[in-house]
Amino acid sequence: MGFLRGPGARRVLLAAGVALAAAPAAHAVCTGPPELTARLRANPSTDNAIQLGTWFAGHKQFECAADTFRAALKADPGSAQLNYLEALALVGAKQPVAAMPALQESIRLQPEALKPHLLLADLYGESGQFEEADAQWKQALAIDPHSEIALEALSKSLYARKDYAGVIRILQRAPRTETLALRLAKALDLLDHFDEANDVLLEALKVTPDSLPLASAEAVILIKKRNYLEAFKLAKYTLDHHPGSREAELGYLRVQVMTQHFSEARPSGLNYADPRPLAQKLLAQTPHDPEVLFLNGVEDHEVGDYAAAKAHLEEAVALNPDVSYSHFHLGTTLVALHEWKGAKDNLEKSIALGNLDPKAHYELAMALHGLGENDQADQEIQKYLNAKRAEDASTRAARDSAHGDINMGNGDLKGAIADYRSATEVLPENAAYKYKLALALHKAGDTDGERAALEDAVKLNPGLAPAQKELGYLLSRSGDTAGSIEHFRLAVKAAPSWTEAWINLAAVLGETGQFAEARTAVATALRLDPTNPQARELSAQLARDPAAQQANP
Numbered sequence: 001m002g003f004l005r006g007p008g009a010r011r012v013l014l015a016a017g018v019a020l021a022a023a024p025a026a027h028a029v030c031t032g033p034p035e036l037t038a039r040l041r042a043n044p045s046t047d048n049a050i051q052l053g054t055w056f057a058g059h060k061q062f063e064c065a066a067d068t069f070r071a072a073l074k075a076d077p078g079s080a081q082l083n084y085l086e087a088l089a090l091v092g093a094k095q096p097v098a099a100m101p102a103l104q105e106s107i108r109l110q111p112e113a114l115k116p117h118l119l120l121a122d123l124y125g126e127s128g129q130f131e132e133a134d135a136q137w138k139q140a141l142a143i144d145p146h147s148e149i150a151l152e153a154l155s156k157s158l159y160a161r162k163d164y165a166g167v168i169r170i171l172q173r174a175p176r177t178e179t180l181a182l183r184l185a186k187a188l189d190l191l192d193h194f195d196e197a198n199d200v201l202l203e204a205l206k207v208t209p210d211s212l213p214l215a216s217a218e219a220v221i222l223i224k225k226r227n228y229l230e231a232f233k234l235a236k237y238t239l240d241h242h243p244g245s246r247e248a249e250l251g252y253l254r255v256q257v258m259t260q261h262f263s264e265a266r267p268s269g270l271n272y273a274d275p276r277p278l279a280q281k282l283l284a285q286t287p288h289d290p291e292v293l294f295l296n297g298v299e300d301h302e303v304g305d306y307a308a309a310k311a312h313l314e315e316a317v318a319l320n321p322d323v324s325y326s327h328f329h330l331g332t333t334l335v336a337l338h339e340w341k342g343a344k345d346n347l348e349k350s351i352a353l354g355n356l357d358p359k360a361h362y363e364l365a366m367a368l369h370g371l372g373e374n375d376q377a378d379q380e381i382q383k384y385l386n387a388k389r390a391e392d393a394s395t396r397a398a399r400d401s402a403h404g405d406i407n408m409g410n411g412d413l414k415g416a417i418a419d420y421r422s423a424t425e426v427l428p429e430n431a432a433y434k435y436k437l438a439l440a441l442h443k444a445g446d447t448d449g450e451r452a453a454l455e456d457a458v459k460l461n462p463g464l465a466p467a468q469k470e471l472g473y474l475l476s477r478s479g480d481t482a483g484s485i486e487h488f489r490l491a492v493k494a495a496p497s498w499t500e501a502w503i504n505l506a507a508v509l510g511e512t513g514q515f516a517e518a519r520t521a522v523a524t525a526l527r528l529d530p531t532n533p534q535a536r537e538l539s540a541q542l543a544r545d546p547a548a549q550q551a552n553p
Helices: 007-015 034-042 046-058 062-075 080-092 096-109 114-126 130-143 148-160 164-171 178-190 194-207 212-224 228-240 246-258 278-285 290-302 306-319 324-336 340-352 358-370 374-409 413-426 431-444 447-460 465-477 481-494 499-511 515-528 533-544 546-550
Strands: none
Touching: 034 046, 046 062, 046 080, 062 080, 080 096, 080 114, 096 114, 114 130, 114 148, 130 148, 130 515, 148 164, 148 178, 164 178, 178 194, 178 212, 194 212, 212 228, 212 246, 228 246, 246 278, 246 290, 278 290, 290 306, 290 324, 306 324, 324 340, 324 358, 340 358, 358 374, 374 413, 374 431, 413 431, 431 447, 431 465, 447 465, 465 481, 465 499, 481 499, 499 515, 499 533, 515 533
């Protein structure tokens, strides 16, 4: 299965007037309208062939359409349009592999046409040729940087490969449609850029103020920023403006649980026709929805109804056993019921699934004490205390970093450097804060400080591609070409779709006479972005350079 199952090709086909609602008819005798058939027979021109072929396609006789366009190509082989229409017909006839050569020829004849790139990219994706698909999406974006089809598909491909930096690069200036904004915000979120994710979602909400997915994502970001009140207000506003919407109701209840607004979840004074509490209302509507069961279980625990909480949470875990917080809340409920063995098992499972909440260790210690395993319980208490200190430090560092972002935006470099330095001192193992400090020091002209911060950042996180690239650039300027090449290599390893990093690597390799590798690197850059002017110029320089040619007999 391809990473984009059909929407690209489907949109292109629909735009061309080709229906896909039903399977193509079996290939029989091709009988078109007498007027169009006679006109083509009397004057076998490209225009007349297009009219008849389009009629066949519009009536789902795709193979007849393909035959008509193919016959016309014998007389007009240089027609990019006929090649494209033949490919469209073949896709309609469920022959995508046969359509590819016609699309490739159409692109060769008219490389600036957008739709052939879109359709070929989708077909490549369907066949699992993801690198070739990405190259076509990028060529499409070079023709139309605002093509939503290409932006959606390429960003989805990069996101699936966890190239979140790549997603951010191509979507930073993209239209703030719901789909693109959500993907960009998620990529920013995963790289802990909560402020930037917040800005993206707010911009998108201005364009689509009634979007429930955008409002839900914004509420989650606000919670991660610890702005609980605003998250709650947004969820309530969304609910009030979408009366009766299950998605809005579920989003509101979700935020209530995440922000501990249980007093708002239990009363019935929410202006609903049904007077029952919102959680119970949703459970009655979807009694086996694991998230609704989880939310009800958490609320039951909060008001002390541990038996109900246990029942709801056990079913939630049975339906979706890989959610850490379901195991956590079931474990805490079993602690309250003194069911120590079940509590221990669920709390250990929650931690194994990645739950970083210090409370998980505290509750596990309670279960272990209940089982008489006191030495292990003491170890968990120590883990709790360590994790709590780390959580407090993380909160303080995040606050300092956010203040540094504000100072950077206001042009206060001195203040920004002080804030970022404070964040790195509070949380010295955080590579992202080191990188932010390096960028501020770069703007301030402190090269030595910048280098030290970048070296710390890549030591902490070798996969932080932007820091690797910046360090590579800094080293190349200081004459350390070997070090520069090493860090550029690490940058492209961490972000293999980053065209700029490949160009930087190719340039330094060329400067040091490593021409074969330089050509490979620049070829990769051109495959990723065939119209990139820097890559094309560097490729041309390598082709002209006598020394490079001697190294490539």
